Amino acid sequence: MLRxxxxxxxxxxxxxxxxxxxxxxxxxxxxxDPAAIMLGDQATVADIAKLRAQxxxxxPMLVQFGFWxxxxxxxxxxQSIFLQMPVTEALASRAEPTFFLTIFAVALACLIGxxxxxxSAVWRGRVVDQVFTGIAMLGASIPSFWxxxxxxQIFAVKMGWFxxxxxxxxxxPLWDRLHHLLLPAVVLGVLNSALIIRFTRASMLDVLSxxxxxxxxxxxxxxxRVILRHALRNALIPVVTVIGLTAALMIGGAVxxxxxFGLPGVGNLVVSAVxxxxxxVIQGALLAIAVIxxxxxxxxxxxxxxxxxxxxx
Numbered sequence: 001m002l003r004x005x006x007x008x009x010x011x012x013x014x015x016x017x018x019x020x021x022x023x024x025x026x027x028x029x030x031x032x033d034p035a036a037i038m039l040g041d042q043a044t045v046a047d048i049a050k051l052r053a054q055x056x057x058x059x060p061m062l063v064q065f066g067f068w069x070x071x072x073x074x075x076x077x078x079q080s081i082f083l084q085m086p087v088t089e090a091l092a093s094r095a096e097p098t099f100f101l102t103i104f105a106v107a108l109a110c111l112i113g114x115x116x117x118x119x120s121a122v123w124r125g126r127v128v129d130q131v132f133t134g135i136a137m138l139g140a141s142i143p144s145f146w147x148x149x150x151x152x153q154i155f156a157v158k159m160g161w162f163x164x165x166x167x168x169x170x171x172x173p174l175w176d177r178l179h180h181l182l183l184p185a186v187v188l189g190v191l192n193s194a195l196i197i198r199f200t201r202a203s204m205l206d207v208l209s210x211x212x213x214x215x216x217x218x219x220x221x222x223x224x225r226v227i228l229r230h231a232l233r234n235a236l237i238p239v240v241t242v243i244g245l246t247a248a249l250m251i252g253g254a255v256x257x258x259x260x261f262g263l264p265g266v267g268n269l270v271v272s273a274v275x276x277x278x279x280x281v282i283q284g285a286l287l288a289i290a291v292i293x294x295x296x297x298x299x300x301x302x303x304x305x306x307x308x309x310x311x312x313x
């Protein structure tokens with residue numbers, strides 16, 4: 001296990017270096033000058049040049065990259081150009097809405113996707129299977145921004161059950177702030193449950209035709225026990241994989257949902273940073289999302305050993 005973990009961590013370092021290179025240079029390819037955007041239309045060429053020199057944008061690209069890597073090795077993601085604060089503090093101040101939104105959405109996606117996938121596989125070819133398969137295809141096809149606007153119009157504007165946008169006042173109780181996340185979580189959870197339904201159904205269909213399931217039924221075991229204890233447990237590895245990948249993708253994909261519902265999360269921070277060409281924030285946010293992604297992948301691999309004792313590293 002130690003050898004496996006050391007190999008994985010080495011691979012993670014290499015992956016993060018590649019991500020750092022791509023994030024830095026692709027960010028710099030975007031049109032627009034952050035110094036010119038910050039100073040506005042009335043700024044002179046001399047003012048823009050002075051500000052560029054202050055932030056080191058006048059230096060060669062490789063020099064800027066080397067300086068950023070040096071700071072990164074010390075755990076420093078840089079200083080936001082527009083927010084005038086460390087990137088780590090900016091991300092930390094926006095992390096709570098994105099964290100709870102992802103947790104709620106993943107939980108809802110699992111509560112919808114796994115039972116629907118199991119029922120669809122057990123009653124394969126019947127009406128319920130066709131209904132759940134159609135729902136999965138529909139969920140994979142609906143744009144999240146459109147679905148969010150529809151739910152907002154119905155449940156927030158017309159019925160008034162939920163706030164239209166925002167995350168509540170900073171001093172408000174936690175439940176009041178979480179109340180603002182219910183509609184966005186429904187949007188992400190329902191749409192992402194489509195993939196879980198399809199994977200759960202396919203994995204269960206593979207397992208239900210195995211010999212040990214027929215043997216369990218031949219022994220007279222209760223059908224519910226056969227499905228949940230024997231079949232589902234052996235079908236969980238692909239399902240857990242897709243759940244982990246879905247959670248990682250939700251963190252990056254929350255940009256649209258947070259923008260629609262006006263949530264002050266990491267996704268909204270990234271959108272604002274892109275509009276203002278705030279390079280340090282863009283680089284730091286994308287790098288943090290990449291770190292979370294590889295850590296979730298590692299956690300999934302380690303979870304395999306708990307789900308299936310036959311898996312060894």
